[in-house]
Amino acid sequence: MISKTVKGNSTEAIKKEIDKATSDGFEPTLAIVFTSIKQDWKAIIDVLNQKEIAVFGATTSGEFIDGDIEEGSIVMMLLDINPKHFRVLFLETGEHTTHENAKQIGIAGKNTFNNPAFIIASGWLHIDGEKIIEGIIKGFGNEVTVFGGMAGDDLAMQGPLVFTNEKSAVNGLLALIVDEDKIEINGIATCGWKPIGTTKTVTKSEGNIVYTIDDKPALDMVMKYLGLDIDLDSGNDVLTNIGAYYPLQLERENVTPVMRTAMWGNKEDRSLICAGTVPQGAKVRFSLPPDFDAIEQVIDECKEVKKERQKEADALIMFSCISRHLSFGILMTEEIEQVKQVWDAPMVGFFSYGEFGKSKTGKHEFHNNTCCVVALKEK
Numbered sequence: 001m002i003s004k005t006v007k008g009n010s011t012e013a014i015k016k017e018i019d020k021a022t023s024d025g026f027e028p029t030l031a032i033v034f035t036s037i038k039q040d041w042k043a044i045i046d047v048l049n050q051k052e053i054a055v056f057g058a059t060t061s062g063e064f065i066d067g068d069i070e071e072g073s074i075v076m077m078l079l080d081i082n083p084k085h086f087r088v089l090f091l092e093t094g095e096h097t098t099h100e101n102a103k104q105i106g107i108a109g110k111n112t113f114n115n116p117a118f119i120i121a122s123g124w125l126h127i128d129g130e131k132i133i134e135g136i137i138k139g140f141g142n143e144v145t146v147f148g149g150m151a152g153d154d155l156a157m158q159g160p161l162v163f164t165n166e167k168s169a170v171n172g173l174l175a176l177i178v179d180e181d182k183i184e185i186n187g188i189a190t191c192g193w194k195p196i197g198t199t200k201t202v203t204k205s206e207g208n209i210v211y212t213i214d215d216k217p218a219l220d221m222v223m224k225y226l227g228l229d230i231d232l233d234s235g236n237d238v239l240t241n242i243g244a245y246y247p248l249q250l251e252r253e254n255v256t257p258v259m260r261t262a263m264w265g266n267k268e269d270r271s272l273i274c275a276g277t278v279p280q281g282a283k284v285r286f287s288l289p290p291d292f293d294a295i296e297q298v299i300d301e302c303k304e305v306k307k308e309r310q311k312e313a314d315a316l317i318m319f320s321c322i323s324r325h326l327s328f329g330i331l332m333t334e335e336i337e338q339v340k341q342v343w344d345a346p347m348v349g350f351f352s353y354g355e356f357g358k359s360k361t362g363k364h365e366f367h368n369n370t371c372c373v374v375a376l377k378e379k
Helices: 011-021 041-050 098-112 129-140 218-226 237-243 292-308 322-328 331-343
Strands: 003-008 030-036 054-060 063-065 068-070 074-079 086-092 116-122 146-150 172-179 183-190 194-206 209-213 248-252 255-260 262-266 271-274 283-288 315-321 347-352 355-358 364-367 371-378
Touching: 003 011, 003 063, 011 041, 011 074, 030 041, 030 063, 030 347, 041 054, 054 086, 054 116, 054 172, 054 347, 063 074, 068 331, 074 315, 074 347, 086 098, 098 116, 098 129, 098 172, 116 129, 116 183, 129 146, 129 355, 129 364, 146 183, 146 315, 146 347, 146 371, 172 183, 183 292, 194 218, 209 218, 218 262, 218 271, 255 283, 255 364, 292 331, 292 371, 315 322, 315 331, 315 355, 322 331, 322 347, 331 347, 331 371, 355 371
Parallel strands: 030 054, 116 146, 315 347
Antiparallel strands: 003 074, 030 074, 063 068, 063 347, 086 172, 116 172, 146 355, 183 355, 183 371, 194 209, 194 283, 209 271, 248 255, 248 283, 262 271, 315 371, 355 364
16 A cells, blocks of 8 residues: 655645645545645545545544644645455434444445454534543444544534545544455554643543532642643633643543643633533543653654554554643654654644544543544555
C-alpha cells in the first residue's frame, strides 16, 4: 500500500498537489481529508469525486501533516488501498439516534468483513462519545477495534462536521471500515498527564455533568483547588483554563485512568460540563500541565506498539485533543514529529474535540486530552 500526504491553503492549491502526487501513475482509491471549517470542503469533495477517490473527511481545530502543524488549511492522505478491503459508511442523526447509528456501523462491519476494524469521526453530536463506542460494541461485539476523533471547528464550538463523497452533516457519524485480514491496524490512545493531589469522589453527577465532588460544588472546588480566577461570562475561558491544563483523571482498577475535559462551567448550579461521562461515585484526581515527560511517555507507548504489535507502517493517522495543543504550546510539534519518527511513515492528523481508542491497559473507549495514533500496514 502506497500513501502520500498533501496540503494546501485553498482548493486550487490542494488540487495542484493532488495532480502532482498522481503524476507518476499513483492511483489512490481513498483520501483521508482533514480541513479547517473555513475552507471550501464541498469544493474539495468535488475535486476528489472527479478522480473517483473515496472520501473520509472531518473539519478540524488545527491540522498536522507529517511533522508540521497547520492552521486554517487542508491536509490530506491519499492511499491506494484495494477498494474491496475498505468501506466508507456515513449515517446522520435524525430518524435514528447516534447510538442506534453507531450500532448499525458495528453491524455493517460484521456483515462486510470477517475481521473488521473501525476508524471513525463524528460531527457536532450532543451525545457522550462513550455512547458511540457502546453502540458499535452492541452491533459488532466486545472484541472491537475502534480508533478516531470528534471533528473540530477552529474552537468556534458552533458546528464541526464530517463528510464523504455524497454526504455531509454537522450531526453525522462517519466510519472507515477496514478488512484487518488484508490491512493490519494497531494503535494507542495515550496522554502522559500526571495526577496531582489526593483522590476525590464524584458525589453527584448525571452523564457528563458533574455537580459535586466530595459533596462540594464541582466548579467551586476546581477553581479553589487549582487557584484559578475564571470569568464565567467569557465563553472559552473555562475550556482553556480548566479543560486544557487541568483535566480530570478517572481512576479505575488495574487499567489506565481515562481523561475527562471540563468544557464549561455552569455559574448557576456551579456544575462542570465535561466532554465525556463521569459516573457518580467515580474516583478522580486533577492533572498537572504536561511537560517533556508527557511527550516521552507518549513516544514510549508508541514504540511499545511498534515493538510488540506492528513493526512497520504504510500510513499513520493521529487524532490529538485540541486541549493538548492549548496546553503543550510549542511542545506539540515535538510530540508530532517524534510520533512520526517511530514508524517513519507518512502521517496526517487533526486536533479534535474527543478521541476514540485503546489505552495501554484499557479497552477501546472514549477519551479527552489524549492523542490517538493509528498505524496501517498492508499485509
